[in-house]
Amino acid sequence: MMNIDNNNNKFYFETKNYFIRFVPNEDNLDIINGDDKLNLIINPISRNIRHALEYCVNDLRHDRDKTIERLLNEKTANDILRSIAQLLLSNDDRVCGNSAYILGSAVELEAGLKQFLTVFSTDRTSNTVDIIRVLCHLLKHSDSECVLNAAGTLGTIV
Numbered sequence: 001m002m003n004i005d006n007n008n009n010k011f012y013f014e015t016k017n018y019f020i021r022f023v024p025n026e027d028n029l030d031i032i033n034g035d036d037k038l039n040l041i042i043n044p045i046s047r048n049i050r051h052a053l054e055y056c057v058n059d060l061r062h063d064r065d066k067t068i069e070r071l072l073n074e075k076t077a078n079d080i081l082r083s084i085a086q087l088l089l090s091n092d093d094r095v096c097g098n099s100a101y102i103l104g105s106a107v108e109l110e111a112g113l114k115q116f117l118t119v120f121s122t123d124r125t126s127n128t129v130d131i132i133r134v135l136c137h138l139l140k141h142s143d144s145e146c147v148l149n150a151a152g153t154l155g156t157i158v
Contacts, residue, residue, distance in 0.1 A: 011062060012055035013070050021052040022083040023076045045087070045095050053087070053098040060105045068105060068112050081106070081119045085129045088150075093143035100138060100149030103131075107156045116157070132157075 012018060059067040074080060087099040106112035120131040138150035 011059045011067065011070075013059055013067065016051075016055055018052035018055045019071060019074050019080055020076075021048045022080040024079065024083060045090055045092060049087070050095065053095060053102070056102050057098050060102065064105050065109060068109050071106065072111055072115055077115060078119050081116065082129075085120070085131050085134070088131075088134045088138065089129065093141075093146060096138065096141070097143060097145035097149055100135070100146060100153055104149055104153035104156060107153060113157070 056067065056071075071077060071080060081103070084099050084102050087095055088103075090096050090099070103116070107116050120129075132154070135150045135154050138146050139154075141147050141150070
């Protein structure tokens with residue numbers, strides 16, 4: 001993966017347009033497939049999805065506000081948030097931790113929290129995970145990064 005030079009202000013979302021990788025389609029049905037049972041194992045996570053998570057985390061560390069603004073301005077922002085939430089169910093620690101970090105970063109901004117609450121409200125659809133239940137479950141995860149990111153996300157929501 002290339003490093004972003006902070007002096008040239010390049011973001012991965014400008015060069016890779018990775019947000020579209022999170023939107024379920026016939027080529028990446030490994031994102032959302034089923035319900036929100038906590039024992040669901042999303043396997044295998046495609047390399048494209050893994051790279052998209054890494055790109056997003058790097059962009060968030062470069063400029064959280066600009067990255068979240070770009071995510072929320074995507075036409076498929078709700079689908080992207082649902083897909084990232086589904087990735088919390090992965091048995092891969094890095095995928096799980098990065099997904100929690102991205103969602104936590106989103107809810108730190110007022111616009112992100114508003115969008116999050118809209119997507120994951122009580123009148124959710126059948127393909128939307130019970131996000132609070134999943135984040136609470138992650139508090140017992142063996143990977144400390146998953147635990148910290150889940151706790152941070154929950155703390156910000158509440």
